[in-house]
Amino acid sequence: MSRAIVVDKTGGPEVLRIAEHDPGPPGEGQVRVRVAAAGVNFIDVYFRTGLYARALPFVAGLEGAGRVEAVGEGVAGLSPGDRVAWASAPGSYADVVVAPAAQLVRVPDEVTDEIAAAVMLQGMTAHYLVYALREVRSGDWALVHAASGGTGLLLVQLLRSAGVRVVGTCSTEAKAALVREAGAERVVRYDREDFVAAAREASGGRGVDVVYDGVGATTFDGSLASLRPRGLLALFGQSSGPVPPFDLQRLNAGGSLVVTRPSLAHFVATREEFALRAQAVLGAVATGELRVRIGGRFALADAACAQRALESRATTGKVILVR
Ligand SMILES: NC(=O)c1ccc[n+]([C@@H]2O[C@H](COP(=O)([O-])OP(=O)(O)OC[C@H]3O[C@@H](n4cnc5c(N)ncnc54)[C@H](OP(=O)(O)O)[C@@H]3O)[C@@H](O)[C@H]2O)c1
Structure with missing residues (x-):
């Protein structure tokens, strides 16, 4: 029997329902994977609430790691038994997922399934934020919310x-x-301290070179003021x-x-x-250069608890669903 977390209607975490579900055999260019661990991400919450539109019903989740069970026609370079990970395969909160081969990457032996499932989406995100948005200059100051x-x-x-x-x-x-252990020079409790003043002070009064803001509504104004x-x-x-919406004149x-x-x-x-970023991230994890903290492990059936924890600011590091 194969199970999945199905969303029939948008809403709170309670709409995440475990059900029997089998995605069937892989089609052309696809791979059927037995999921060992699935990553829980904020984007899963946005799809669940309807903030991001998606046709209903759907199986939740995008990210995970596991073992190839079967490959479809035209798939080269992957065989049953191979360990793979992914960041964008809809339906990953499940025992089994069918994903395009192009979305999969092999997992190095040194990296466990749980760590691979934990690092794909957020690791590649941190990678492009650091290396693809601007030229990285040693000695620059960054503010990370x-x-x-x-x-x-x-990211830190x-x-x-x-x-x-x-x-x-x-x-x-x-x-x-x-945050300190990850390497930040200055840590700001933004629940009780003015992060704009702290960012300006740390950067010698000039303002930081770049702000990475994944928090949005509550931090945006201060983020602009910190630059x-x-x-x-x-x-x-x-x-x-x-x-x-905001006035562009503020820029x-x-x-x-x-x-x-x-x-x-x-x-x-x-x-x-995709391959460049995935291999850079998994490679850095394999050598120990990048440490991945799993801050919450939940059973697949407890996906609602996992999302609730993420939304309520109760988690640190990565939240995953395990079998
Ligand atoms: N654009 C992209 O490519 C991309 C990719 C991946 C993720 N993201 C975004 O990155 C952000 C972080 O995602 P994540 O999965 O790594 O989550 P996360 O940072 O592990 O969890 C969210 C954190 O946001 C902080 N937060 C501040 N105000 C909050 C509020 N009102 N409600 C909930 N949390 C609040 C909390 O930390 P404190 O308690 O310390 O404030 C909370 O722990 C999300 O906005 C996500 O959508 C974007």
């Missing part, structure tokens, strides 16, 4: 290894310790809610600021770019 989160901890580590100095924000002392003239704000998420007043609203899909759009 929700720095103890899944994406945050990876990649920035540090590129020589970028980091101010990280978070909401508890326990989270602050993790040096011609600095870049990468608004890559909205865990606190969407940012309302002029702040010093010819640049704002981008990037999405991972556009930075892994070709097989070459």
